Amino acid sequence: RADDVTSGLKPAEPVPVGKSLQKGDRTQIEYDKLMQWKALPSYSEPAWVTDLVTAGKLPPIKDRLPPVPLVVDTASVEGTGVYGGVLRHVSGARPQGWNWMAGNVMAWGGVEEIVDQCLVRVGPIWMLKGEKSEPLPQLAKSWEWSADGHALTMHLIEGAKWSDGQPFSADDVMFMWDDNISDPKVPAWGRPDAFGVGTTLEKVDDNTVRWHFKDAFPAATLYQMGYQKLCPGPAHILKPLHPKYNKDATYDSYINALKPEKTPWVSMGPWTVTDYKPDQIMVMRRNPYFYEVDEKGNQLPYLDEIQYKLSTWEDRTIQTVAGSADYANMEDPSIYLESLKQAQKPDFPNKIIWGARALDWKIDLNLSDVCGVNSDRDKAMRELNRNVDFRRIMTQVVDREALGQSLVRGPFITPYAGGMHQETDFGKPEMVVYYPYDIEGAKAALAKMGFKDTDGDGIVNWPAGGPLAGKNLDINLLYTTLYTTDQNIAQSLVTMFREAGVNLVLQPNSAEVLPVVQSCGWDWWLHRDDKTFQAPVLNLEQLAPVAWGAPYRHLGTSTTPQNLLPFEKDLLAIVAKVRTEPDPAKRSELFREYNKISTENIYSIGLIEVPGAIIVNKRFNNVPPGTPILSYAWGEEGSMRERFWVPTDLQGQVPELAPKTLPGIN
Ligand code: BQZ
Ligand code: CA
Structure with missing residues (x-):
């Protein structure tokens, strides 16, 4: 059309291609080696946790772990760790509350990626090699398709517990699906149709749920079942606060029921929030019920504490570069050159991994x-x-x-x-x-x-x-x-x-x-x-x-x-x-x-x-080489922080704020 309004504009041309800044090795590991469900002959925990068990404040480790825990590889990185140590994060956001199923923000910067555990895990897919580069298990242990491909049965982790010791079950998953995702009045991160129009979910038994799809074998849907759409919250706490089950509740009261001050917060993740000081700091301590162990049966995580200073995103990079924080996604181009200048100094405390x-x-x-x-x-x-x-x-x-x-x-x-x-x-x-x-x-x-x-x-x-x-x-x-x-x-x-x-x-x-x-x-x-x-x-x-x-x-x-x-x-x-x-x-x-x-x-x-690059303090072992700043997840989750560890002689450099405490247990 000669009179087409856009006919006089320069036509499309090849898009400019940049030179890659990635260099060095990239961790690679087979799907079945990275994690597998397996009972081990024995399990260990930090000595101070055993002391709490002895004092009668906590059940013994074998009763806290599921009978078959998730065994996570450390051989592809630096290997078995030691307990102790702190990871200091900085966030430029603020927590709105802990009701993540109702769309609450928990401060980003890797907070949600700790607190939310989801049906499958996608963050580490970047490091998988070979044929099988698929979602990894998390709260769903395994899954299989029906012969006609219209149903997907998911076996949930059995005998796992929330950080308050209450059992995790299919009821948590169903509460997420029925009363959050499927309820248009709850601002959930996903809606049912996001998983394919007409998709439904059914409880089979306490440890099993079944998906029903209109399409046959919607294989790609599995990738959508991780962070941040399918991450159940604790139904035993939230259900009584939901308007469907509580005459006195409103949607507003439900969505905002869990103010950030309400700690310790209950999670299935490796750590959970135990202290919150507005505009200052959030402290997370290890979750004694976390369901992952290393190959030797040491319960993960290795690090006892995570700190989140509440500041600005720019300050995250500045503090990490200076050594007063430990991790940043270098994502603010206007300070790239300054950061790289600092990195030339001989005492620069960090690794920089470009992606x-x-x-x-x-x-x-x-x-x-x-x-x-x-x-x-x-x-x-x-x-x-x-x-x-x-x-x-x-x-x-x-x-x-x-x-x-x-x-x-x-x-x-x-x-x-x-x-x-x-x-x-x-x-x-x-x-x-x-x-x-x-x-x-x-x-x-x-x-x-x-x-x-x-x-x-x-x-x-x-x-x-x-x-x-x-x-x-x-x-x-x-x-x-x-x-x-x-x-x-x-x-x-x-x-x-x-x-x-x-x-x-x-x-x-x-x-x-x-x-x-x-x-x-x-x-x-x-x-x-x-x-x-x-x-x-x-x-x-x-x-x-x-x-x-x-x-x-x-x-x-x-x-x-x-x-x-x-x-x-x-x-x-x-x-x-x-x-x-x-x-x-x-x-x-x-x-x-x-x-x-x-x-x-x-x-x-x-x-x-x-x-972008991830910047992480050299104190930490088990940071996988080549961890991308953003691939299937941000670097915080792609790097699998539950495996990070700090050699004992370096742990004193950054003291714990709440030593020898567990969520809700002093
Ligand atoms: C990384 C990330 C981890 C959200 C957020 C934030 C929100 C978006 C996004 C990033 C922050 C950091 O990003 O900038 O480096 O630590 O948290 O979750 O931008 O506003 O809605 O998607 O992840
Ligand atoms: Ca005018």
């Missing part, structure tokens, strides 16, 4: 015309966002090279077209449709769409005819102020879009941004996307509108489904194929096909792709 370009920043355009549309303006804005010509023009307004260099000079950042990452095991440049920077073309095309600056103030005005006729094109840009990078990018974008006559009105948010996103109270959302595109199989519901509660860029409501854009139908068809495709190589092919369509249609305005 792939796994971090990206993008703008999502709110594509929903059913959620949060409260005014004529909302309606017009959503229609505009849904117009592919408009998205195409907007994406070519962004000078990605300049944006990257403004954050950090050098070879770190590459332009990003949106969608999946090239530096993955399936990524290839061919899967990307990349529209380059073309400000002049963009301005001309916008004018062709009827957006002209009729009043000469530098901002284009909405065309005649619509409800916003004559008004300036003002677009709200939602973003978080918790990260320096997001703030810096937001500022740069204002300048870049101004150049095209588009007025970005900053909508900064210093609290959790997700509730705003989920209520659809935004036009554009600038963010780092860390859940979806490095291992897309984990979050299929974020790839296309499978269900009303996702993807965030195009939400429905519990009563009104999304109005699909034409290309979203193709995306949905691909996602459906992925779900039932057992062969990882074929799934990769489908992801590439998906990515081509989604970038061609500018499903998001991609900005930059950035490599």
Whole structure:
């Protein structure tokens, strides 16, 4: 079409590829060696814990562990550890409470990855080699498909206990599914349809649950059954607080029932929160009921204590680099160069492990015309966002090279077209449709769409005819102020879009941004996307509108489904194929096909792709070489902290804040 508004724009071109910063070995281990369920002849624990047993404060270890515990490998790293020691984390977020099934944030930074235990475990998949690179067991011990592939039976860990000594069972899992995930009034992390439309879950007996799927053999669904969608909380505490079981409760009282002050909190994880001082610190102590042991029968974790200083994300890197904290994801490009300078010093206390370009920043355009549309303006804005010509023009307004260099000079950042990452095991440049920077073309095309600056103030005005006729094109840009990078990018974008006559009105948010996103109270959302595109199989519901509660860029409501854009139908068809495709190589092919369509249609305005590193104090053994900052999970979980240990002579460097105590036991 000669009069196509975008015909004058620079056409797609090959996406720039960056040089990899990864180097060195990468841990590799077979699936069945990394962890296996096995009873061992005997079990051990720290001597001070045995003293508590002797004093009658705690049952003996054999009664605390399940009869068949999960035996975790240490041979692929530095080996059997010693007990004791502290890991000092820093978080830039704050805990809202402990009701994670109801969407409470527990401060991120690896807190949730300790407290939440899920049906399967995905974080360590990155280190699996060979044929079997699949979800690992966690609260589900094993699973098998029915002959017709429509049912998946999961055997739960038997005889395991919560950190307060109460039994874990299928009732915990059913409470999660029936009364949280399936209850639209509870803001759970996943919805039933995220696991395939029509999926149901049934209790078979105290240790067994069974999935029923509409599709036969939806193998990829298993990847979705880990963090953070299928992680049961303690039903024995939460059920009595839920409005379905308690006449005096409301949804609000249920969601907020477990204030962060309520410690010790009850978990199935290796440590649990025992102390919380607002804006200062959270302390976690070892969970004496944790169900993992090493090959010699030593109950894990090796470290007795985890500390979370409550500060800022930037401070996490600064403190770790300086040695006053122990772990950081180096994810803030504006301090990369300073950190690397410090790393040159001979007494630098850390290892730095670079990973792939796994971090990206993008703008999502709110594509929903059913959620949060409260005014004529909302309606017009959503229609505009849904117009592919408009998205195409907007994406070519962004000078990605300049944006990257403004954050950090050098070879770190590459332009990003949106969608999946090239530096993955399936990524290839061919899967990307990349529209380059073309400000002049963009301005001309916008004018062709009827957006002209009729009043000469530098901002284009909405065309005649619509409800916003004559008004300036003002677009709200939602973003978080918790990260320096997001703030810096937001500022740069204002300048870049101004150049095209588009007025970005900053909508900064210093609290959790997700509730705003989920209520659809935004036009554009600038963010780092860390859940979806490095291992897309984990979050299929974020790839296309499978269900009303996702993807965030195009939400429905519990009563009104999304109005699909034409290309979203193709995306949905691909996602459906992925779900039932057992062969990882074929799934990769489908992801590439998906990515081509989604970038061609500018499903998001991609900005930059950035490599990150994990920085971890040299005191720790068993940090797996090559641990990625973000792969199937963030580095905190990918590195398997329950195996970390500190040699005895180095333990004194960082004293424990609550020595010789256990959750609820002094
Ligand atoms: C890593 C991570 C561990 C969430 C959060 C935070 C939230 C998102 C994301 C990251 C933080 C750290 O990321 O930045 O380095 O420690 O916690 O959970 O960005 O706002 O909603 O997905 O994980
Ligand atoms: Ca104007």
